[in-house]
Structure formats: structure tokens, C-alpha cells
Amino acid sequence: MKAQSTMRSKKPMKTITAKVQTQLKKKPVKDSQLQPHEILAVAPGKTYGVEKIEPGENGYSKVTLAANSGTFYVVNQDWDGLSGGKTLITKAQAQAIFANSIYDEELKDLNACLEKYQISTPARMRHFISQLAHESGGLKWLKELADGWDYEGRSDLGNVCSGDGPKYKGSGALQLTGRSNYQDFCNEIGDPRIMGGCDYVAKNYPFTSAGFWWKNNNMNQLCDRGATVAEVTRRVNGGYNGLEDREYYYQQACKFIQ
Known part of the structure; x- marks a missing residue:
């Protein structure tokens, strides 16, 4: 045998x-x-x-x-092909808070953003995600609805070339805007295709672009001090626009992020 x-x-x-x-x-x-x-x-x-x-x-x-x-x-x-780092928020949690579907690639970018910018405590995550939920209309808008021509020639945004206004209009959940901001984000991430403009950032970095702004504005430190939704909103918005809606999303985030 x-x-x-x-x-x-x-x-x-x-x-x-x-x-x-x-x-x-x-x-x-x-x-x-x-x-x-x-x-x-x-x-x-x-x-x-x-x-x-x-x-x-x-x-x-x-x-x-x-x-x-x-x-x-x-x-x-x-x-x-990477195992992908940490999963700080699941698809079920994200969809429950946003009250909308989130694509797998978007969820991957969201988790990469949370890890990269250390938005990893419950307080930080609740404020970050609730602000994004309001600003994006529950993930309905990851690109500015306007055509961007109002930004044309805005040297304060670095829009010095013809067509920069629409090319670098608001993209991502917190509306990264202007050639200078795109260039700074490009330098941070190391992906030259970011300078291709709004469509590329909205598709590939809808949340990481928001995390970049969050880091540059010291938002984690604000959250760590026990900031209210109104205080976070003031820094994000410059005022209190949509505060009631932001409060609603924050309460949803508190339910699903423990």
C-alpha cells in the first residue's frame, strides 16, 4: 500500500x-x-x-x-493588500450615524483618517464624525455643489492659474478648497494626483482631506478639553450654522461610539 x-x-x-x-x-x-x-x-x-x-x-x-x-x-x-491598520469604526456604526450608505473604499479611507490623525478616542470620533455628517448632508455631498467659478482668481486660496476655481473647489467631507490647500494636502499625503483636483480628492480622500484640516486646526486638543458641540461648530464653521443638525448627529454618534 x-x-x-x-x-x-x-x-x-x-x-x-x-x-x-x-x-x-x-x-x-x-x-x-x-x-x-x-x-x-x-x-x-x-x-x-x-x-x-x-x-x-x-x-x-x-x-x-x-x-x-x-x-x-x-x-x-x-x-x-495590507491588513489595513486599525478598524476604529465599522460599516454598521458609520451607516447608523450618517443614516446613509458608505462604500467600502470610503470606509477604508475613514478608518485610515481616524488612525493617521489620531482621532481615536470616543470624544474625538463623536465630534469629528458628527461634524462631517452635517457638512456632507449625511454623505450625500462629498463635492461642493457650486461650480467653483466664484473662487477663480482668489489669490488667498492660491488660485493663480486659469481654471483653478472649479478645479480646486470644495472636495471631501469638510470641503478642502483652493490650490494652496490642495498643494499642502498633496505634500502631506505624498500623492501627486491630488493636484488633479476636486474629483480625485472626493473619490480617494473624502475623509483624510477632512482629517488634514482637523489636525491643522488642533481639533483633537479642543475635544480633549471637553468641548461642546457649539464650541466645535464655532471652529469648524466660523459661527453656529446648522447647530441643531450637528447636535442631532452628535447624539447619534454618542449612541454608536462608546
């Missing part, structure tokens, strides 16, 4: 693929803080086999490449 083989079939190798021009880094820090030998440029579409993926901090994952090719840090949102 022929002996049965005890050899197991090999588990398919996990792979990750770069979605944009990005890097493999030896440390989870900005490019400017690394030496040339600590960073490897990666072209869009490049695929690597990986032995291990571990969650990191500030939007990074730690990956051990196959074939003893080394261990590196990668920016979560730049890659397909």
Missing part, C-alpha cells in the same frame, strides 16, 4: 501593491527625517510578496518582505 504524503500544499504568498508613487521606509517617519539608504522609492503598480504585516502607528504598517528582502514601514493608504 502506497504511503500517504503528509506534505501540505503551500499557502499562497500574500502580496501588497502600490496604488500611487510611494516608498518603503526603514522608520515610520516623514521622508525628510530619513537618510537616503533608509528609503526606497516605489512606482505605482509595483507588487511585493510579504511574509508578515503588522499594524504600526500614524497610518503606517510594518511589512516583512518575502525572500529575506527586509522589513519596512509603508503608508497604509498607499497600498492594496
Whole structure:
């Protein structure tokens, strides 16, 4: 009788693929803080086999490449195939608060945003998501409804080229607006396609673009001090426009974010 083989079939190798021009880094820090030998440029579409993926901090994952090719840090949102960092809010929670459907890619960006900008305590998350819910009409609007020509020639927004007004009109849940703000966001994320304008940001970074504003305006610190919805609204809006609606979404967020 022929002996049965005890050899197991090999588990398919996990792979990750770069979605944009990005890097493999030896440390989870900005490019400017690394030496040339600590960073490897990666072209869009490049695929690597990986032995291990571990969650990191500030939007990074730690990956051990196959074939003893080394261990590196990668920016979560730049890659397909990562386990994806932390899930700080589930699809069910998000849809219950927004009272609307959220696409998988939008949810992925929302979680990447929450992790990257450390919007990770209940107080921070409740205020952030409730403000976004109001500003986006419960996710109905991730692009400004107006055509953007009112921004044409606005040097205070950096709109110095013909067509900058509509190209860089409000996008994302908090309406990133103007060439200068797009450029700052592009520099932060490291994705040059952001400068393609409103449609690209609204599709790919609807929440991360909002988190960028949130960080720059020290909103986490405000939430940590026990701010009211009115106080958060004043900083987001410059006044109290839509306060009742924002209060409603905040109460919804309190129900589903414990």
C-alpha cells in the first residue's frame, strides 16, 4: 500500500501593491527625517510578496518582505493588500450615524483618517464624525455643489492659474478648497494626483482631506478639553450654522461610539 504524503500544499504568498508613487521606509517617519539608504522609492503598480504585516502607528504598517528582502514601514493608504491598520469604526456604526450608505473604499479611507490623525478616542470620533455628517448632508455631498467659478482668481486660496476655481473647489467631507490647500494636502499625503483636483480628492480622500484640516486646526486638543458641540461648530464653521443638525448627529454618534 502506497504511503500517504503528509506534505501540505503551500499557502499562497500574500502580496501588497502600490496604488500611487510611494516608498518603503526603514522608520515610520516623514521622508525628510530619513537618510537616503533608509528609503526606497516605489512606482505605482509595483507588487511585493510579504511574509508578515503588522499594524504600526500614524497610518503606517510594518511589512516583512518575502525572500529575506527586509522589513519596512509603508503608508497604509498607499497600498492594496495590507491588513489595513486599525478598524476604529465599522460599516454598521458609520451607516447608523450618517443614516446613509458608505462604500467600502470610503470606509477604508475613514478608518485610515481616524488612525493617521489620531482621532481615536470616543470624544474625538463623536465630534469629528458628527461634524462631517452635517457638512456632507449625511454623505450625500462629498463635492461642493457650486461650480467653483466664484473662487477663480482668489489669490488667498492660491488660485493663480486659469481654471483653478472649479478645479480646486470644495472636495471631501469638510470641503478642502483652493490650490494652496490642495498643494499642502498633496505634500502631506505624498500623492501627486491630488493636484488633479476636486474629483480625485472626493473619490480617494473624502475623509483624510477632512482629517488634514482637523489636525491643522488642533481639533483633537479642543475635544480633549471637553468641548461642546457649539464650541466645535464655532471652529469648524466660523459661527453656529446648522447647530441643531450637528447636535442631532452628535447624539447619534454618542449612541454608536462608546
